[in-house]
Amino acid sequence: MLVYYLIIAFLIGVVSAFNRNPTVRILLLALFMAVQTTMTIYAYLHLNMEDLGYFKYDAIGVIFMGVLTLLSFTTIYHSYIYLRHRQDDSRSQSLYFAALIMLIVAMTCVYVASHIGLMWVFIELTTLSVAVLIYHERTPLALEATWKYVFVCSIGITITFIGIILLSFGVGETETINFSFTPLQVQLLHVNPSWLKLSFLFIIIGFCTKMGLFPMHTAAIDAHTVAPPPISAFISTTLMNVGFIAIFRTFSIFAHTSIHPWMSQVLLWCGLISIIVSAAYLLKVKHLKRMSAYSSIEHMGLAAIGLASGGIGYFAAILHMVLHSFVKASVFYQIDQFHRNFGTYIISETGNYFNRNRPGAMVFLLVLIGIIAMPPSGLFVTEFWIFKALFTSSHFFILFFALLFLSVTIYALAKNFLYILFNQTKDLLPAKEKTVPSETYSQYFLLALIFYFGINPPVQMINLIQEAVKNLP
Amino acid sequence: MLVIFAISLLYMGIANRLTTYINILALQGILLFGVSLIELIQINTINLIFILFETIVFKTIVIPIFLKNVIKKNNIMRETEPFLTYFMSIVIITSIIFGSFILSNIIDVVHFRKMFFIVALSALFTGLFIIVSRKKVVTHIMGYMVIENGVFILSLSAGNKMPMLVNTGITLDIFVSILLLGVFVNRIGNTFEEMNVDNLTNLKD
Numbered sequence: 001m002l003v004y005y006l007i008i009a010f011l012i013g014v015v016s017a018f019n020r021n022p023t024v025r026i027l028l029l030a031l032f033m034a035v036q037t038t039m040t041i042y043a044y045l046h047l048n049m050e051d052l053g054y055f056k057y058d059a060i061g062v063i064f065m066g067v068l069t070l071l072s073f074t075t076i077y078h079s080y081i082y083l084r085h086r087q088d089d090s091r092s093q094s095l096y097f098a099a100l101i102m103l104i105v106a107m108t109c110v111y112v113a114s115h116i117g118l119m120w121v122f123i124e125l126t127t128l129s130v131a132v133l134i135y136h137e138r139t140p141l142a143l144e145a146t147w148k149y150v151f152v153c154s155i156g157i158t159i160t161f162i163g164i165i166l167l168s169f170g171v172g173e174t175e176t177i178n179f180s181f182t183p184l185q186v187q188l189l190h191v192n193p194s195w196l197k198l199s200f201l202f203i204i205i206g207f208c209t210k211m212g213l214f215p216m217h218t219a220a221i222d223a224h225t226v227a228p229p230p231i232s233a234f235i236s237t238t239l240m241n242v243g244f245i246a247i248f249r250t251f252s253i254f255a256h257t258s259i260h261p262w263m264s265q266v267l268l269w270c271g272l273i274s275i276i277v278s279a280a281y282l283l284k285v286k287h288l289k290r291m292s293a294y295s296s297i298e299h300m301g302l303a304a305i306g307l308a309s310g311g312i313g314y315f316a317a318i319l320h321m322v323l324h325s326f327v328k329a330s331v332f333y334q335i336d337q338f339h340r341n342f343g344t345y346i347i348s349e350t351g352n353y354f355n356r357n358r359p360g361a362m363v364f365l366l367v368l369i370g371i372i373a374m375p376p377s378g379l380f381v382t383e384f385w386i387f388k389a390l391f392t393s394s395h396f397f398i399l400f401f402a403l404l405f406l407s408v409t410i411y412a413l414a415k416n417f418l419y420i421l422f423n424q425t426k427d428l429l430p431a432k433e434k435t436v437p438s439e440t441y442s443q444y445f446l447l448a449l450i451f452y453f454g455i456n457p458p459v460q461m462i463n464l465i466q467e468a469v470k471n472l473p
Numbered sequence: 474m475l476v477i478f479a480i481s482l483l484y485m486g487i488a489n490r491l492t493t494y495i496n497i498l499a500l501q502g503i504l505l506f507g508v509s510l511i512e513l514i515q516i517n518t519i520n521l522i523f524i525l526f527e528t529i530v531f532k533t534i535v536i537p538i539f540l541k542n543v544i545k546k547n548n549i550m551r552e553t554e555p556f557l558t559y560f561m562s563i564v565i566i567t568s569i570i571f572g573s574f575i576l577s578n579i580i581d582v583v584h585f586r587k588m589f590f591i592v593a594l595s596a597l598f599t600g601l602f603i604i605v606s607r608k609k610v611v612t613h614i615m616g617y618m619v620i621e622n623g624v625f626i627l628s629l630s631a632g633n634k635m636p637m638l639v640n641t642g643i644t645l646d647i648f649v650s651i652l653l654l655g656v657f658v659n660r661i662g663n664t665f666e667e668m669n670v671d672n673l674t675n676l677k678d
Contacts (some may be wrong), residue, residue, distance in 0.1 A: 147657050151613065154654070155601075158620055162597065165627045169586070194580040 002051040002112070005039045009105045017098035020090045025097060029076055032101055036108070040069045043112065047467075054180070056114035059467035060318065064111045064245055067325050068238045072104050074442045078230040078333045081439060085340060092136070099132035103234070110242050116164060116179045119246060120157065123210060126242060127153040130235065134227045145222040152219035153209050160206025163199045170195030185253045196259045203250050204266065211243025212236075212300050214273040224293035229339065232289060233332035236296040237325035244303060244321050251307060255472050267308035268398050274301030279405040282412035288338070288345045291416055292331055295371060298409050299324045299379075305402060306386040313389030314469040319457070320382035326450050327370040327379065330443040334363045337439060338420075341431045347416050351423035359437040361421050366447045368417045372410040378454030474511075475592045475626070478504050479570060482599045485619070486562035491544055494615050495537045501622050502532030505629075512629055528625075536618065543658055544611060556606050565602060570595040589630035596623025614654050 009032065016028045043057040043065055050056045079100065083093050106125040113119040127150065135146040164179070170191040178184060188196065209216040220240075224232045247267075254263055278298035285291045299320065306317030335345070337360050342350045354361040373379040383406075390399040453461070481497050481504070488494055506528040513521055555562060573594035577587055600620035604613050 143657070143660055147610075150654065150657065151617070154617065155604075155620065158617075158624055161624055162627060165624070169590075169630075192580070198580060 001039070001042050001046075002055055005035060006105070006109075008035050009101060013098050013101040013105070016101060017094055019094055022090070025094070026080075029097060032104075033073060033076065036069050036072060036104065039108065040065050050114070051112075054115040054118045055109070055112045057112055058114070059464045060245060060248060061111040063318065063322065063461070063464050063468065064238070064241045065108055067241065067322055068104065068107055068111070071234070071238055071325065071329050074329060074333065074446065075230045075234055076100070077442060078233070078336060078439075079228070082228055082230055082336055095132065096136055099129045100231075102129040103133065107238055107242055111245055114181050116181065116184065116249075119249070120160060120164065123207075123242060123246065124154075124157050126210075126239060127157065130223075130231070130239065133231045134223050134235075136228050136231070137226065139226070142226040145226040149219045149223040152216065156206045156209030156216055156219075158206070160203050163202030163204075163206060166195060166199035166202060170199060181249055181253055185256060188253060188257050191257070193257070193259050196254060196257055197262060200250070200254055200259065200263055201266070204247060204270070207243050207246040207250065208270070209243070211240050211247060211304075212274075212297050213243075213247075213304055214270045214277060214301070217274060217277065217297050221290060221293045221297070224289050224296075225287060229289070229332050229336035232292075232335070233329040236293060236328045236332065240296060240300060241321055241325060244300070244317075247304070248307065248318075252472055260473065264308040264310065267304050268395060271301040271304035271308065272398050272402055274298065274304065275402055275405045275409070279408040279412070282409050285412075285416075286346055286348060288335060288347055288350075288416075288420070289332075291347070291413070292328065292335065295409065295413060296324075296328055298406070299328075302383060302386055302402075302406075305398065306382075306389060309386070309389040309393045309395060310473070311389045311392055312385050313393075314472050315465055316382045316385035316389065318465050318468060319453075320379065320386065322461075323370075323378040323382060323450050323453055326446040327367060327377075330363060330446040331367045331371070333443050334360055334367070334440070337435050338364075340433055341435060343429075343432050347420060349428075350420050351426055351428060352421075354421045355424075356431050357435050359440045360435060363440055363443045363447065364417055364421055366444075368414060370447060370450050372413055376451050376454060378450045378452075378457075381454050474504050474507050475588050478508075478622075478626070479592050479595060482570070482595060482619070483563060483566055485599065485603065486566040487559045489559065491609075491611065492541070494612065495540050495544075498540075498615060498618055498622075499533050499537045501619075502528055502534075502537075505532060505622060505625055508626070509629055532618075532622070532625075540611065540614065547658070556608065562602075562606065566595075566599050569598045569602065573598065586630045589626055593623045593627035593630070596620065596626065599623075610658055614658065617654070 012028055012032045012035070016025060016032075019025055019028065040062075043062050046057055047062060048056065048058055076097075079096065083096065088096075103126060106122050106129060109122040110119055110126065113122060131146050131150045134149060135142050167184075167188075168179075171187050178187065205215055208214070209219055212220040220235060223235055227235060251263065251267070254260070275298050278294040278301065281294045282291060282298075285294060303317045303320050303324075306313040306320060337357065338350075338353065339345060341353070341357055341360070344350065353364065370377040370379060373383045387399060387403070390402070478501060481501055485494065485497055488497065506525060509524050509528060513524060557565075570591070573591050576594065577590045597620055600616045600618075600623060603616035603619060607613070607616070
């Protein structure tokens with residue numbers, strides 16, 4: 001099945017790169033989404049089946065594949081609106097959608113790859129395709145951000161590769177190493193711990209570029225600032241899920257070895273420092289998209305902490321990533337409308353959004369409730385579980401500082417969002433254009449999912465997550 | 474040959490012209506060709522031919538010529554413009570080599586592979602050092618190439634354990650990323666007057 005998916009998607013991508021007809025473009029995108037949806041449903045129905053020898057539809061892969069497919073619909077829809085308003089020429093639109101299709105395919109392959117080398121290759125592919133999308137606006141600022149993103153990600157991915165080679169050193173001279181995840185897990189049991197530590201460090205640092213965790217978080221921030229808003233939504237949700245899934249898989253193959261406590265410490269500190277960094281920058285940030293990007297980093301830090309603290313933390317981390325994807329996607333889609341209304345992203349030059357565009361302002365208000373994890377939001381449940389896991393694994397020091405800096409981020413986010421919504425002290429320019437309320441429906445849908453998952457998560461979802469974490473100690 | 478490779482890293486620290494850098498990269502390609510010929514002679518032929526092809530064609534010929542074209546096209550000045558003095562550079566690179574020597578003694582590398590390990594790690598960190606200490610954007614790509622050479626040495630010492638699939642992926646990856654970075658260097662050259670990192674500091678809070 002996967003081979004048909006890859007062939008069809010490749011063909012659609014090539015045709016849409018050279019197609020100049022708008023009607024054909026819409027048809028191609030619809031066809032691609034049909035293929036993508038079929039693939040996701042097929043993967044869900046054939047759980048734990050291997051495909052093509054190097055892919056496996058395991059539970060965690062299927063979860064994030066579902067999230068990706070759902071967000072692909074909304075992202076393509078909002079990209080369409082974005083491009084229509086920019087009035088780009090047909091050629092650059094074709095390039096945009098071809099790169100978007102390539103990105104979606106590459107991410108799907110990362111999610112279901114069961115071979116660490118292959119996963120690595122597809123992660124590199126996501127970098128290349130997203131670079132085209134970040135550079136879409138062709139400004140000097142976009143050039144700078146793309147250059148930094150490509151360069152840092154290339155180096156990160158190289159460092160990961162070094163980690164993988166070191167792993168093969170550790171396994172030994174005589175034994176042939178199998179890089180598929182399940183056999184690798186067994187082979188690592190009798191490897192010298194210092195090799196394991198060294199290779200774990202290299203691999204994690206590399207994947208942090210994708211997930212946006214502390215040592216390598218800078219590239220993703222700059223990319224967010226200049227990318228088209230629908231693409232920012234992708235970078236901060238599904239692409240960060242790529243990083244998370246890579247770290248999750250690395251974590252689970254190392255989890256049964258003797259370095260497990262040390263590894264948890266590393267991840268805990270990465271997560272805590274990510275939260276601290278994001279709190280520090282959120283206090284002084286002026287640019288709305290950068291603010292959302294720093295908030296993503298904070299949530300990635302929380303997910304890493306959940307993964308590291310074990311127990312219910314594994315479950316909470318995965319659910320947290322899923323819910324965070326929905327809330328962050330809707331905020332970036334709304335930012336596109338916001339930008340069309342004000343013509344700027346700088347927070348201090350805006351205000352009174354509630355009277356200018358009420359449906360959009362309601363999205364921001366609900367996003368605020370969702371993102372700072374106020375009770376009806378699903379993120380409240382997951383954050384509560386993450387802190388509970390920290391408490392039961394008796395990491396009180398980390399718990400204290402995580403809570404402290406989390407409240408700083410809540411203050412900063414609430415201050416900025418409420419300023420945008422209700423500040424009436426300034427005379428602002430009239431709205432650049434009237435926004436259509438129907439463009440916000442998809443955002444309301446995603447936000448409704450967050451609240452629904454918080455109150456009553458569907459059974460299938462819970463089963464999938466439990467299936468994904470059942471092998472972890 | 475690995476020792477010559479390490480010396481070429483040191484030379485990179487004091488070289489002050491971009492063409493020298495490119496020549497060093499080509500030399501490193503030839504050295505890698507020799508090393509892989511000696512090391513991998515017993516593995517199957519297709520894989521061997523592939524690796525030799527990669528070192529000779531990509532690392533020694535295609536990429537240096539490509540970089541030369543980039544430099545010529547953008548009228549880049551010949552100096553490398555480091556942030557530090559050449560003396561400091563050579564001291565730092567020496568200490569990098571020394572540090573990786575110590576590291577390989579701390580974790581017990583299998584005796585016969587120790588040399589590979591040391592040189593590969595030195596190349597990695599030297600590449601990173603060149604990236605952070607040179608002003609020109611082109612030198613960043615060269616630093617990246619040095620890192621890639623280090624990775625290549627490391628994967629050589631893993632020897633015949635590397636599956637063909639991954640190997641192909643790496644080559645493609647190197648090629649595509651160099652191509653892409655080159656394209657962006659051209660764009661940067663067209664957009665800004667000088668290709669310095671000073672132009673790339675507008676994104677901040």
